[in-house]
Amino acid sequence: MPSTNTQAQAAQHDSKTKLLDAALYVIRAKGYSATRVEDICEAAHLTKGSFFHHFKSKEDLGLAAAEHFYAMADGLFGQAPYRSLPDPVDRLLGYVDFRKAILRGELPEYTCLLGTMVQEAYETHPRIREACDRYLGSHARDVEADIAAAMASRGLRPNLNIDWTAESLAFYTQAVLQGSFILAKAQRNAAVAADCLDHLRRYLEMLFPPKQTPAASQSQPA
Amino acid sequence: MPSTNTQAQAAQHDSKTKLLDAALYVIRAKGYSATRVEDICEAAHLTKGSFFHHFKSKEDLGLAAAEHFYAMADGLFGQAPYRSLPDPVDRLLGYVDFRKAILRGELPEYTCLLGTMVQEAYETHPRIREACDRYLGSHARDVEADIAAAMASRGLRPNLNIDWTAESLAFYTQAVLQGSFILAKAQRNAAVAADCLDHLRRYLEMLFPPKQTPAASQSQPA
Numbered sequence: 346m347p348s349t350n351t352q353a354q355a356a357q358h359d360s361k362t363k364l365l366d367a368a369l370y371v372i373r374a375k376g377y378s379a380t381r382v383e384d385i386c387e388a389a390h391l392t393k394g395s396f397f398h399h400f401k402s403k404e405d406l407g408l409a410a411a412e413h414f415y416a417m418a419d420g421l422f423g424q425a426p427y428r429s430l431p432d433p434v435d436r437l438l439g440y441v442d443f444r445k446a447i448l449r450g451e452l453p454e455y456t457c458l459l460g461t462m463v464q465e466a467y468e469t470h471p472r473i474r475e476a477c478d479r480y481l482g483s484h485a486r487d488v489e490a491d492i493a494a495a496m497a498s499r500g501l502r503p504n505l506n507i508d509w510t511a512e513s514l515a516f517y518t519q520a521v522l523q524g525s526f527i528l529a530k531a532q533r534n535a536a537v538a539a540d541c542l543d544h545l546r547r548y549l550e551m552l553f554p555p556k557q558t559p560a561a562s563q564s565q566p567a
Numbered sequence: 568m569p570s571t572n573t574q575a576q577a578a579q580h581d582s583k584t585k586l587l588d589a590a591l592y593v594i595r596a597k598g599y600s601a602t603r604v605e606d607i608c609e610a611a612h613l614t615k616g617s618f619f620h621h622f623k624s625k626e627d628l629g630l631a632a633a634e635h636f637y638a639m640a641d642g643l644f645g646q647a648p649y650r651s652l653p654d655p656v657d658r659l660l661g662y663v664d665f666r667k668a669i670l671r672g673e674l675p676e677y678t679c680l681l682g683t684m685v686q687e688a689y690e691t692h693p694r695i696r697e698a699c700d701r702y703l704g705s706h707a708r709d710v711e712a713d714i715a716a717a718m719a720s721r722g723l724r725p726n727l728n729i730d731w732t733a734e735s736l737a738f739y740t741q742a743v744l745q746g747s748f749i750l751a752k753a754q755r756n757a758a759v760a761a762d763c764l765d766h767l768r769r770y771l772e773m774l775f776p777p778k779q780t781p782a783a784s785q786s787q788p789a
Contacts, residue, residue: 376687378600452689460749464686465598467674467752478753509769513762516750520763521739524746527682528738530689531700540735541742547731548770 361399363389368410369417373453377407377462377473407462408476414458415480421447422487433494434553438546440488444522445542448535456530460523481519489515495553514552521545583621585611590632591639595675599629599684599695629684630698636680637702643669644709655716656775660768662710666744667764670757678752682745703741711737717775729774736774743767 367388372380382403386396400406422428427439448455463477493511501507525538589610594602604625608618622628644650649661670677685699715733723729747760 375691376598376600378598379687379691459753460746461686463753464683464749465601467755469597469601474753474755481750481753509762509766513759514766516759517743517763517766520746520750520760521742522746523749524682524742524744527686527745528703528742531681531685531696531703533689533696537735537738538742540731541739544731544736544739544770548766548773551770551773 357398360389360391360395363391364396364399364406365410365413368406369414369458370453372407372410373456373458373461377466377470382406404470404472407466407470407473411459411462411473411476411480415483418484419487422484432556433491433498434549434556436491437488437495437549437553440491441518441542441546441549445539448529448538448542452526452530452533455535456526457523460526485512485515485519488518498556499553501552518545579620582611582613582617585613586618586621586628587632587635590628591636591680592675594629594632595678595680595683599688599692604628626692626694629688629692629695633681633684633695633698633702637705640706641709644706654778655713655720656771656778658713659710659717659771659775662713663740663764663768663771667761670751670760670764674748674752674755674757677757678748679745682748707734707737707741710740720778721775723774740767 364385367385368380371384371388375384380403382393382396385406386393396406400409422440422443425439425443427436427443430436430439459477459481462473463481466473467477468474489511492514496502496507496511503510521541521544525541528541529535529538586607589607590602593606593610597606602625604615604618607628608615611617618628622631644662644665647661647665649658649665652658652661681699681703684695685703688695689699690696711733714736718724718729718733725732743763743766747763750763751757751760
């Protein structure tokens with residue numbers, strides 16, 4: 346009996362994940378409002394009975410999809426090779442390079458579920474807006490940690506020798522990404538998004554000068 | 568009789584403009600898919616009969632709204648004070664300052680109809696996507712003209728002393744704007760968008776060094 350229970354629980358977990366994965370694709374393909382529960386079920390090859398076993402409503406699914414998307418992204422970025430670079434500036438530039446490298450496949454595969462949902466639902470679905478804000482903010486705070494470390498390593502201090510903050514720069518990186526996705530959708534081409542990330546990288550390189558190597562330091566007049 | 572005809576034409580023109588203005592607000596408030604013809608009529612204080620006199624369908628309205636939005640923006644930017652600045656770098660920075668200055672009022676008043684529509688409709692409504700791409704591209708080309716002049720005035724030449732183009736930088740400015748609107752919607756606050764425009768301005772200032780004044784030139788060693 347315990348074994349059967351466990352199998353049933355595993356199957357339910359599996360069907361919930363299938364519905365969430367389907368939601369990620371369908372909502373990114375046609376937007377939140379245009380997505381019907383039937384579309385999700387069809388994409389997941391599951392019934393509406395299964396859907397309503399796991400979710401009370403489309404909005405509940407939207408909230409769970411936002412969490413699912415964030416958890417996936419968090420895992421992806423957390424385990425990316427650039428995370429282990431010792432210099433925080435290298436990690437920051439590595440993040441931009443990584444975001445550029447994953448502009449692959451179809452638009453619903455690389456664009457952002459959170460940006461897509463909040464764009465249209467910010468006014469009509471306060472819980473969706475709040476979830477998108479929370480997860481966009483959480484990701485920005487991860488980027489902000491590297492920016493703060495990069496600022497410390499280069500001696501950049503707000504209100505002292507710079508007129509910007511780690512937080513504002515972190516959100517700026519996210520604005521560039523979100524806007525790049527919109528242009529990629531308009532042009533049906535990731536190339537414009539890649540060009541935008543090149544500009545973002547150039548800006549970051551200008552803000553954070555290369556670390557002086559011991560040889561470079563020694564070559565300066567005493 | 569000609570006078571009555573003219574009055575009737577004026578009334579029709581007026582009702583069409585009311586529907587288009589209503590579309591601009593309603594679509595920017597709740598997105599394209601969630602917007603119903605009834606919502607537009609209610610906001611315009613007009614009947615569905617009037618709507619279908621002017622537009623065959625919601626998609627037809629969406630296309631006309633995109634054109635209407637672009638024409639409005641084109642007039643607004645074309646007549647803005649920064650347009651008459653003699654230095655193209657000043658015009659470019661003036662554009663960013665102007666975009667920051669018009670982050671006023673409610674989100675549906677300052678966000679972009681084109682970015683909102685293409686975000687959700689790019690896959691399901693090819694004509695909407697194509698219109699958004701055309702008008703976003705037209706606006707970017709106006710910005711590109713100032714960027715190209717700014718590059719010429721500062722001796723910046725792609726593949727010679729820089730590795731970017733006027734076109735890619737023009738689209739980058741639009742990506743920052745579009746992404747800023749998404750963050751403003753998530754946070755329900757224009758402050759984050761203003762901070763992003765400050766970062767964009769800082770990048771442009773770094774790319775385009777100030778023009779040497781005659782006095783500054785003279786002070787350099789011969």
